[in-house]
Amino acid sequence: AQTVTQSQPEMSVQEAETVTLSCTYDTSESDYYLFWYKQPPSRQMILVIRQEAYKQQNATENRFSVNFQKAAKSFSLKISDSQLGDAAMYFCAYKIYSGGGADGLTFGKGTHLIIQP
């Protein structure tokens, strides 16, 4: 079974600084998706960034970027120029590419990100 591990229960960063959240996963598959979701206090899950395993180029979305190391099964999220609105729980998630199956995402336990003003 696939597992996703987030080893940092909580991280704290000063506003405007850069922070990196770690994620590792375990799978025997070669085709899959990886995601980072953000859950603010409102509790609604919001997609931050996604990465297809077949793509070697790391995904970026404005201030958010990932470091995808397929061989090491590592998928870290870097947040640059941290803002107060970035404070939230961040979940790393994995999904096998099943070509049409309805397999859900497998989530890590989350990292609580605190932004210090």
Place this chain on the structure above:
Amino acid sequence: SQTIHQWPATLVQPVGSPLSLECTVEGTSNPNLYWYRQAAGRGLQLLFYSVGIGQISSEVPQNLSASRPQDRQFILSSKKLLLSDSGFYLCAWSSRPGHPSDGELFFGEGSRLTVL
């Protein structure tokens, strides 16, 4: 554009009472639908998923059941709630293969259930 709504947002129920959480999706057809439960410090656990009307797959044995009476409607139910059913429940949908968002889940606002 697609939207997903679930209700009620908050629910307080006594042990042994029934449960019904409802979720609807607008702006898309034939979505895959999911129910997740989020417990403190434990991430999100997939409870049920559905690929079509009347088609329900259960990921874990539990006191809950799910139904999909219509294409874009997904219901989470229980006949008799247990204390351990307390938690935050999230409904989600995903598109079919070939869509640019293939693989991504879109979540509802969540429902907080407290069983006393």
